[in-house]
Amino acid sequence: xxxxxxxxxxxxxxxxxxxxxxxxxxxxxxxxxxxxxxxxxxxxxxxxxxxxxxxxxxxxxxxxxxxxxxxxxxxxxxxxxxxxxxxxxxxxxxxxxxxxxxxxxxxxxxxxxxxxxxxxxxxxxxxxxxxxxxxxxxxxxxxxxxxxxxxxxxxxxxxxxxxxxxxxxxxxxxxxxxxxxxxxxxxxxxxxxxxxxxxxxxxxxxxxxxxxxxxxxxxxxxxxxxxxxxxxxxxxxxxxxxxxxxxxxxxxxxxxxxxxxxxxxxxxxxxxxxxxxxxxxxxxxxxxxxxxxxxxxxxxxxxxxxxxxxxxx
Ligand SMILES: Nc1ncnc2c1ncn2[C@@H]1O[C@H](COP(=O)(O)OP(=O)(O)OP(=O)(O)O)[C@@H](O)[C@H]1O
Ligand SMILES: [Mg+2]
Numbered sequence: 001x002x003x004x005x006x007x008x009x010x011x012x013x014x015x016x017x018x019x020x021x022x023x024x025x026x027x028x029x030x031x032x033x034x035x036x037x038x039x040x041x042x043x044x045x046x047x048x049x050x051x052x053x054x055x056x057x058x059x060x061x062x063x064x065x066x067x068x069x070x071x072x073x074x075x076x077x078x079x080x081x082x083x084x085x086x087x088x089x090x091x092x093x094x095x096x097x098x099x100x101x102x103x104x105x106x107x108x109x110x111x112x113x114x115x116x117x118x119x120x121x122x123x124x125x126x127x128x129x130x131x132x133x134x135x136x137x138x139x140x141x142x143x144x145x146x147x148x149x150x151x152x153x154x155x156x157x158x159x160x161x162x163x164x165x166x167x168x169x170x171x172x173x174x175x176x177x178x179x180x181x182x183x184x185x186x187x188x189x190x191x192x193x194x195x196x197x198x199x200x201x202x203x204x205x206x207x208x209x210x211x212x213x214x215x216x217x218x219x220x221x222x223x224x225x226x227x228x229x230x231x232x233x234x235x236x237x238x239x240x241x242x243x244x245x246x247x248x249x250x251x252x253x254x255x256x257x258x259x260x261x262x263x264x265x266x267x268x269x270x271x272x273x274x275x276x277x278x279x280x281x282x283x284x285x286x287x288x289x290x291x292x293x294x295x296x297x298x299x300x301x302x303x304x305x306x307x308x309x310x311x312x313x
Pocket of ligand 2: 273
């Protein structure tokens, strides 16, 4: 045991990923308790600062996905309250959560990303009508497209458009998740996620949904996605993927654990989709699976994350 301090496992919250976060939080809470830590489970609903004080939290283990738990808001509150926390700091969390900001940073670091354009609601809703002509200068690449909310997670609100006739309907749908959307070129290829802890690359996994893309259903319905650990790529490609993933993690200034989602196209070019600063942490989530492959069992991973939070300067 590395500390006798009270650890608050922050989970739940009000984002669209509440249910997933509760599962991550429960798994972390159980692992910490099984290692003998004094842990309290906090469902982050209304007044977080009051809950932290009432429960005497001295270190925060953030298991929140999406919304204010992942975008830097909760991290900022903990900074102000002087409570050490797991994972990335305020700026890295904010950048990683915003797919427009992170892609711009990646481009500055020569990290390849799919061609993309960002559209705000007022740019295309003109006189109460969706005006698709106004998209042409912003999205100057051919179909298929992937339409996403700029700040989403768990594939919620994401659609793939292959047919021109469905563009308006799917854009409209994505705007129900936020006022800013990102349209990316769909990259055909292998999907590979790389797990990182600090400056150590833990390894990777190839994600192969049996049909379609890695949607919410494909992520959370057992049996409909195949996971290949380590990915079936040649050694030099694997090394490149790991190097690019670490570069993306560092470009945003991430700390602790991240999971970098990438697509490897048919010419072996890796494209970074995003860096997840609070990846899913149930025992069967991808990051813990990757960590296990590198020799770190789930409770060790939780303990190492705690240690990193406590030793951050
Ligand atoms: N440009 C793209 N080309 C091909 N497939 C894509 C592209 N963008 C996204 N996808 C597919 O959609 C999935 C979700 O995309 P992304 O990782 O950007 O979203 P997310 O909602 O932030 O996911 P997460 O659950 O990892 O937070 C990817 O795992 C991939 O299967
Ligand atoms: Mg992703």
